Structures are given as structure tokens and as C-alpha cells.
Amino acid sequence: MNSYEKSMLRILSEGRKCHGFVAVKAEFEAEGTRGDEFLRLLELARRAGLKVALKIGGCEAVRDLIEARQYGVDHIIAPMVETPYALSKFIAAKDKVFPADEQNDMSFLFNIETRTAFAHLADMSETAQQGRVGFVFGRVDFAGSMGHDRGFVNSPDMARYVRQVAHVAKARGLELVVGGGVSPDSLPLLAGARQARLDRFETRKVVFDAAVLDDGRAQAGMEAAIAFELLWLKNKRDFYRGIAEEDAARIAMMEARRHGAAKVAAAV
Numbered sequence: 001m002n003s004y005e006k007s008m009l010r011i012l013s014e015g016r017k018c019h020g021f022v023a024v025k026a027e028f029e030a031e032g033t034r035g036d037e038f039l040r041l042l043e044l045a046r047r048a049g050l051k052v053a054l055k056i057g058g059c060e061a062v063r064d065l066i067e068a069r070q071y072g073v074d075h076i077i078a079p080m081v082e083t084p085y086a087l088s089k090f091i092a093a094k095d096k097v098f099p100a101d102e103q104n105d106m107s108f109l110f111n112i113e114t115r116t117a118f119a120h121l122a123d124m125s126e127t128a129q130q131g132r133v134g135f136v137f138g139r140v141d142f143a144g145s146m147g148h149d150r151g152f153v154n155s156p157d158m159a160r161y162v163r164q165v166a167h168v169a170k171a172r173g174l175e176l177v178v179g180g181g182v183s184p185d186s187l188p189l190l191a192g193a194r195q196a197r198l199d200r201f202e203t204r205k206v207v208f209d210a211a212v213l214d215d216g217r218a219q220a221g222m223e224a225a226i227a228f229e230l231l232w233l234k235n236k237r238d239f240y241r242g243i244a245e246e247d248a249a250r251i252a253m254m255e256a257r258r259h260g261a262a263k264v265a266a267a268v
Helices: 003-018 035-048 062-071 084-097 115-119 121-131 139-145 150-154 156-172 184-194 218-245 248-267
Strands: 021-027 051-055 075-078 107-112 134-138 176-179 200-202 206-209
Touching: 003 021, 003 035, 003 218, 021 035, 021 200, 021 218, 035 051, 035 218, 051 062, 062 084, 084 107, 084 121, 107 115, 107 121, 115 121, 115 139, 121 156, 134 139, 134 156, 139 150, 139 156, 150 156, 150 184, 156 176, 156 184, 176 184, 184 218, 206 218
Parallel strands: 021 051, 051 075, 075 107, 107 134, 134 176, 176 200
Antiparallel strands: 021 206, 200 206
């Protein structure tokens, strides 16, 4: 492990012990996590005693599901599921890839992240209950689907939308996770949702047990999550910069050699 990774491991280990960290998160969807990145994240998570959450590329991304099974992912999230039919496709896909006994040790969820999905919430919750999948409320995309910017994610209107989903999750006995622009400013909204049901909440890279909202640990935990993500991005930058530059000396040598050969040919 390099110095960045050692620091990240310390943050994750302390986060699990003190700040309610339960998982780290990656995305094959919008974030476009590559395989080599994911393996590094997986190693950090396992060394820290954390689970791994993965957002796949779509409701029927079977290859992503196969890879998730190979990696040993604990939580799988399907994005942009806007109708009961799309949800049924996700349920069929995960049932095709994961045997029932393996599913008992995992959680499968889908994103409520558009007004269209919210409009179908009643029917989708019934399908979700039958298929044993929970909700992830993606607030940034939800705000965007209504023409709002990120500033809307902690608004009173957004809090009402989240609470409605929380009440449905409670009635159906389904997990609820809230994400999208989570920051210390989100604490009142998250606490309000937890009064009905909130199992976890997540930043871009860290998933929290929502119980930290009850005992005052959330603020410090979010600050630790920010520190982790900053280190993650710096490590990623330096890793790919190293790959980009690893052949620079040989490229310079080959260009000089070609230039020299061209001069010889011109002299002849």
C-alpha cells in the first residue's frame, strides 16, 4: 500500500469503529469505476472490515451483476428505475445471476431519483416487496428531474419527498438509503426521514449506518468521509498519471531515433 492508501485505511478503520461507517461505495454507472480502481477499493474495505456497495449500469446490466458476484459485493443498486416494469427487469436479472442462498447475505436496491419514479411509487413498492429489493433515494438526480440545481437537495420540499418514501418503506418493510449531495447540511432532512424509516445514508464513497443520526456521530463521520474521498481522488489521479507517463522516456528515445534515421536518409 502507498501512503495515500495507508491513510485511507486508517480513516475507514476508525470510521467503522467510531463514526458508523458500514460500507464503501463504487459506481459502474455515472462514476465509471474501472476494474483496477475497484480492486483497490475492495481491498481497503475488506482490510477495514467494511462491506462494499456497487451501483450497476442499469436495471438489466447482467454483466455488471456477474462481475459484482465475482468481486463479492454486499449491496447492489440499480439506477434510473422509473417504472414497475423496469423494476421487474432488475429483479429478474438479479435472480438470474445470484442464487437465493447468496441473496440472503446481500441487499439489492434501486434508485428513486426522478419524478417519474416517484409518481409510480405505490406500484413500485409492491413490486419491490415481492422482489425483496429496497430503495435508494438519489436526491441530486431527483432535483435535476424537476429542473432544480443541487441547492434543492436539503430544501423543505425535498424533505417532504424523502419522508413520503420513508413512510412507504416502513409500511412495506423495505430498506431505505438516502444519498445524493449528502453533507452536514443534510442532517435535519436525514433525521426527519429516520423518524419513519432510514437504514443508511451515503456520500459518494462512504455508506453510514443511520443510527449515527441518533447519537451525534454523523457530523464527524461526514468530515471523515470527505477526507477519505479526497485521498481517494488524489490516489486515483497519481495512479493514472503514472500510467500515462510510464513510457515517456521510451517515446522520447524512439522519436529521437526516428528523427536521426530521417536525417540519415535525407543525407543519402
